[in-house]
Amino acid sequence: MKILKIIKLFCLMAGFALIGCSEEEDSQTNNQNGDLVVNNNSEDLSVRILVTSDTVDVISDDSNGKTEKTFTLIKTSEISSPEVNGETLMANSLDMRNSLIAVSYNLRGDVYGGAVDLMVLSGDNLKLTSQVVAGNADVNATYFDGSRLYLAGAATGSDSTAYIYQLIVKDNKLVTESAMFSWLGGHTATGLVEEGKYIYVTTGDNETTGGGLHTRSQNDLSFSSYKPLHDARWVDIKDKKIYVQQGTPGNLSVIELDDNSQIQQFGFTGLNTPESKSTFDISGDLIFLASGYDGVQIINRNTGATVGQIAIPEEDSSVDMVSNSVTVEGNKIFISNGESVIAAQFDNKNAANPNPVILGTLDLGDHQSINHVRFRSNRLVVASGLGGVKIIKLVNK
Numbered sequence: 495m496k497i498l499k500i501i502k503l504f505c506l507m508a509g510f511a512l513i514g515c516s517e518e519e520d521s522q523t524n525n526q527n528g529d530l531v532v533n534n535n536s537e538d539l540s541v542r543i544l545v546t547s548d549t550v551d552v553i554s555d556d557s558n559g560k561t562e563k564t565f566t567l568i569k570t571s572e573i574s575s576p577e578v579n580g581e582t583l584m585a586n587s588l589d590m591r592n593s594l595i596a597v598s599y600n601l602r603g604d605v606y607g608g609a610v611d612l613m614v615l616s617g618d619n620l621k622l623t624s625q626v627v628a629g630n631a632d633v634n635a636t637y638f639d640g641s642r643l644y645l646a647g648a649a650t651g652s653d654s655t656a657y658i659y660q661l662i663v664k665d666n667k668l669v670t671e672s673a674m675f676s677w678l679g680g681h682t683a684t685g686l687v688e689e690g691k692y693i694y695v696t697t698g699d700n701e702t703t704g705g706g707l708h709t710r711s712q713n714d715l716s717f718s719s720y721k722p723l724h725d726a727r728w729v730d731i732k733d734k735k736i737y738v739q740q741g742t743p744g745n746l747s748v749i750e751l752d753d754n755s756q757i758q759q760f761g762f763t764g765l766n767t768p769e770s771k772s773t774f775d776i777s778g779d780l781i782f783l784a785s786g787y788d789g790v791q792i793i794n795r796n797t798g799a800t801v802g803q804i805a806i807p808e809e810d811s812s813v814d815m816v817s818n819s820v821t822v823e824g825n826k827i828f829i830s831n832g833e834s835v836i837a838a839q840f841d842n843k844n845a846a847n848p849n850p851v852i853l854g855t856l857d858l859g860d861h862q863s864i865n866h867v868r869f870r871s872n873r874l875v876v877a878s879g880l881g882g883v884k885i886i887k888l889v890n891k
Contacts, residue, residue, distance in 0.1 A: 600632035608633035646683035679704020741765035764788030830864035
């Protein structure tokens with residue numbers, strides 16, 4: 495089939511080398527070199543799921559050791575990380591759309607290897623429905639767009655290693671028949687978002703080597719525009735404005751969606767560690783920026799003023815404790831701080847003085863590497879590196 499030949503070409507360019515595709519939904523596609531494995535057998539994948547009903551303690555920072563009493567957190571599921579070439583992958587990024595969750599994985603260091611898990615969460619029931627394992631590519635971010643799932647990361651096979659890849663989601667399964675692939679400039683793709691007919695992808699490294707914001711057509715991933723930006727780490731769109739978080743030093747670039755012109759820059763402290771993961775979340779008029787050793791900075795996106803900060807607690811101020819991800823919904827904030835997750839709250843009706851307050855640290859066990867957190871509809875999803883993924887339910891009292 496012509497379509498299969500096109501897919502194979504794209505995958506070879508990406509170092510994925512896909513051989514053969516099946517139209518069966520409950521199938522596994524494996525190539526001779528082990529570069530790409532697509533598994534849509536949910537029964538086979540379910541062995542990685544551990545169902546629990548454990549209460550997650552929120553350890554207070556006050557001297558009495560009290561826990562926050564206005565809500566309870568219950569861990570309902572854990573998903574162990576997959577392996578590639580005999581090595582356990584690290585869960586590093588999440589995207590959530592309604593009941594669907596996509597998790598991306600990569601390998602630490604210079605060796606490439608990654609995966610994507612697609613799962614469905616219905617109430618407390620979690621079903622792992624589909625998986626792609628790539629032998630020669632890190633997957634650093636995912637993004638749902640209707641029936642499409644976009645992947646971005648870095649792969650072997652090109653002088654410019656950053657890439658974007660598109661798969662179709664059909665009946666909660668990943669379909670490879672119409673897959674599309676494109677190289678990007680920059681060392682590695684770090685974040686992506688869709689708006690209208692375009693996909694916006696950030697890539698890290700210096701702008702002279704292709705780092706910045708890349709705009710690609712949703713239809714075929716063809717080039718639309720490129721804006722050089724140093725150390726671009728994350729991207730989101732709100733009210734026809736593109737927000738790009740940058741590091742070394744910390745900076746938030748605001749770009750007009752319609753003409754790609756840069757209209758504002760907001761500097762902030764932190765993000766001085768090269769090649770580090772950093773994300774932000776937008777809530778109303780406020781932007782919550784994970785800022786490395788400087789915790790979370792809160793910026794009013796209308797004025798550019800820094801209106802709050804959530805510093806790393808003193809007992810967590812070791813070299814491993816950096817804020818690299820933050821998620822906000824309602825008046826709740828969850829922050830990934832190295833080996834821990836911090837719970838906080840703020841006044842979500844006062845954009846001039848949100849007054850954030852730390853509630854405590856979530857007890858998720860030792861030796862976690864919390865890379866990304868997402869909180870939506872009272873569900874906290876945690877990408878905890880080699881510790882896999884944890885699904886936590888918030889119950890208001």
